[in-house]
């Protein structure tokens with residue numbers, strides 16, 4: 311990590327999201343990133359209550375609203391105008407708590423302006439959401455407590471820092487053991503040419519600092535997280551000729567991952583049974599792209615997943631049974647590359663099931 315690079319990237323990203331962009335329409339490569347409907351009524355209802363001014367400034371690239379949110383303490387890294395925070399505020403309920411962390415005053419001002427509106431709309435006596443100024447690389451310096459949060463989410467922000475290790479270290483600090491980092495971000499299939507990292511707009515649009523799968527795996531391991539589990543990935547189409555010239559043949563996608571802060575001791579492979587009690591998921595719980603737990607089915611899982619399910623907020627939704635006799639596990643052995651978003655997309659394409667691109671902007675140069 312070079313500090314000077316971090317400082318200059320932060321300054322240009324701050325300028326981009328504070329001064330250059332006024333709404334999603336001003337993004338150059340991401341014109342349609344919003345998700346308008348899910349298959350779950352309680353989530354669609356929460357989304358429909360978000361104020362249109364907040365929604366218009368949503369700059370995310372994926373879906374970062376996980377299951378089991380009631381009463382949870384949740385932190386959003388790079389919360390922007392607060393769209394995901396307000397959805398989470400509704401789903402966590404009045405006794406939950408949501409904090410948005412961002413470095414850009416204009417984004418924070420917009421989010422704060424709508425706290426009262428959402429508190430009233432949700433029928434809460436007092437707000438369960440607030441917004442704090444700070445850097446995602448220095449979460450504890452912003453006054454946030456260690457071992458405090460159940461969930462940390464982030465939507466299209468971690469690519470914007472050259473110091474991803476610091477973000478993972480700090481996130482691990484503020485999460486409880488068994489807590490989850492659930493984030494969506496831009497991934498690249500290669501290490502980009504250093505010239506791209508000098509380009510302010512490439513940072514602002516999420517390409518210069520895109521993740522690589524190998525970097526994500528290494529960072530997770532170094533900072534005490536489980537292996538990253540892919541929930542979804544979508545191709546990203548580079549629309550502008552000017553961008554194509556800078557980025558060359560590099561391929562991009564937007565992918566969503568879940569990672570858990572692991573206890574020091576990992577369990578043996580185990581059988582687990584989902585009890586169907588998670589809100590909106592009476593029949594089955596899709597945990598990641600390899601694991602769907604049907605209610606009351608006995609499923610063999612590897613030791614890491616057994617540890618996650620028993621140490622996290624999912625523990626009340628699972629009966630953890632004696633160790634499995636089978637050596638492997640549902641969804642394949644844990645060391646496969648099937649969580650690499652590009653492998654996932656190649657497989658989906660071969661099955662004739664390639665997801666829609668994450669970005670449907672048709673802006674001309």
Ligand SMILES: C[S@@+](CC[C@H](N)C(=O)[O-])C[C@H]1O[C@@H](n2cnc3c(N)ncnc32)[C@H](O)[C@@H]1O
Pocket residue numbers: 320323324327367368369370371387388389390391392393394411412413414417444445446447464465466467470471
């Ligand atoms: C692409 S926008 C996403 C905003 C929000 N997550 C959403 O989905 O609308 C990126 C946001 O991250 C913030 N950000 C970028 N780098 C940051 C950093 N190093 N520390 C704190 N905030 C950062 C920017 O200010 C901006 O609000």
